[in-house]
Amino acid sequence: MEKYYLYVMSVHIIFVVSWMAGLFYSVRLFIYHTEAEDRPEIERNILQREYEKIERKLWHIITTPAMVLTVLAGIGMVCIRPGLLQAPWLHVKLGFVAALLVYHFICQNIMKQLKYGTCKISSFQLRLWNEVATILLVAIVFTVVLKSAVDWVYGLIGLIIFAVVIMVAVKWYKHYRKKHDC
Numbered sequence: 001m002e003k004y005y006l007y008v009m010s011v012h013i014i015f016v017v018s019w020m021a022g023l024f025y026s027v028r029l030f031i032y033h034t035e036a037e038d039r040p041e042i043e044r045n046i047l048q049r050e051y052e053k054i055e056r057k058l059w060h061i062i063t064t065p066a067m068v069l070t071v072l073a074g075i076g077m078v079c080i081r082p083g084l085l086q087a088p089w090l091h092v093k094l095g096f097v098a099a100l101l102v103y104h105f106i107c108q109n110i111m112k113q114l115k116y117g118t119c120k121i122s123s124f125q126l127r128l129w130n131e132v133a134t135i136l137l138v139a140i141v142f143t144v145v146l147k148s149a150v151d152w153v154y155g156l157i158g159l160i161i162f163a164v165v166i167m168v169a170v171k172w173y174k175h176y177r178k179k180h181d182c
Helices: 002-038 041-080 082-086 088-116 123-149 152-180
Strands: none
Touching: 002 041, 002 088, 002 123, 041 082, 041 088, 088 123, 123 152
16 A cells, blocks of 8 residues: 555645645635626626636636545545654644635635625735635645754744735735736
């Protein structure tokens, strides 16, 4: 069974990439969907119907299946190498993965709210929300790659600094868009 570990890990990585791509693009669509509210009625109706269709297909054909396959491959890796459960870094990674799963289902709820016209989240708030997935991805990758070599205190400080930089960049971009009317 051990000889299949690298195959399962490869599948895991492929579906992590697909899942993250789906999450990133879904929230980007949510932003456009929300910004369509400011369009004239005819244009708004056309855009929002199209965004709903694209969001639904992306979510059900790519994002959620990739999430399921990511989790199943991860479980497969642990089944092949149960000793991984003794590694402290894996517990940290699983904490970040749990946060990413919560993020996934919150996004699904946002998509439903957009569909029914009940979403109260602004496009700026969605831009910030989009960066949460980036922060979790960075945390997961560094945890997996550095394993025990990482000093958790410095890692946490670095993650906080990274999050602040991203939030400042989003705020700057909002200001830039307003100034240049993009």
